[in-house]
Amino acid sequence: MRRKLEVDGKLGQGGDLGEVLASLEIGDIVEVRWLDASEALQGLPKSDREYDTPVVSLGYFLGVKGSRTKHIVIAKEIVLDVEFHYNCIPLGMIEHIRLVSRGQVRKTTIRKMVSRLESTPLKRLKKGRRAGWLKL
Numbered sequence: 001m002r003r004k005l006e007v008d009g010k011l012g013q014g015g016d017l018g019e020v021l022a023s024l025e026i027g028d029i030v031e032v033r034w035l036d037a038s039e040a041l042q043g044l045p046k047s048d049r050e051y052d053t054p055v056v057s058l059g060y061f062l063g064v065k066g067s068r069t070k071h072i073v074i075a076k077e078i079v080l081d082v083e084f085h086y087n088c089i090p091l092g093m094i095e096h097i098r099l100v101s102r103g104q105v106r107k108t109t110i111r112k113m114v115s116r117l118e119s120t121p122l123k124r125l126k127k128g129r130r131a132g133w134l135k136l
Contacts, residue, residue, distance in 0.1 A: 020097055021064055021072065027103045027110040028061045032072060033096035034089050054095075057087050060105055062114055064091070072097075075113055078105065084113055 024030065038053040059074030071088040078084045 017091065017094065017097070021091075024061045024099065025102065026061060026063060026114060027105050027107070029100040029102075029104055030059065030061050030072075030074060031096075031098040031100055032057045032059075032074065032089055032094060033098075034093045035095065036093070057089065058100070059087060060110070060113075062086065062110075066090075078109060078113075086113075 033054065033056050036053040036055045038051070057074060057076065059076040060078070062073040062075055064070050065073050065088070070091045072091060072094065073086055073088050075084045075086050
């Protein structure tokens with residue numbers, strides 16, 4: 001029986017984030033609860049709680065990448081095995097990771113996605129109207 005992977009992103013509280021990430025396999029479906037950056041269009045909020053922007057992302061685990069800081073990379077959408085939409089989430093912003101399912105996408109598709117991510121320069125990943133999308 002596989003153990004259920006759940007962990008709070010804060011080290012030492014419910015588990016170690018590094019251990020959970022090491023136990024994930026490329027292609028696993030994961031749920032990531034994390035805090036995003038936000039932008040205030042009006043005055044600054046009075047309550048500390050209003051500064052937090054909690055997000056839940058669900059996708060296929062593609063690995064941990066980054067040079068200045070590490071990010072978990074997930075594919076959120078795969079369109080006709082032709083292109084995919086990815087998300088890079090800084091590890092320091094993760095509150096919780098949960099394994100939803102193991103290996104539900106074809107291994108050839110996963111290999112293509114990982115290869116495409118590794119061969120695309122970081123500057124190119126962040127630019128353009130279709131930022132976050134890559135062709136397979």
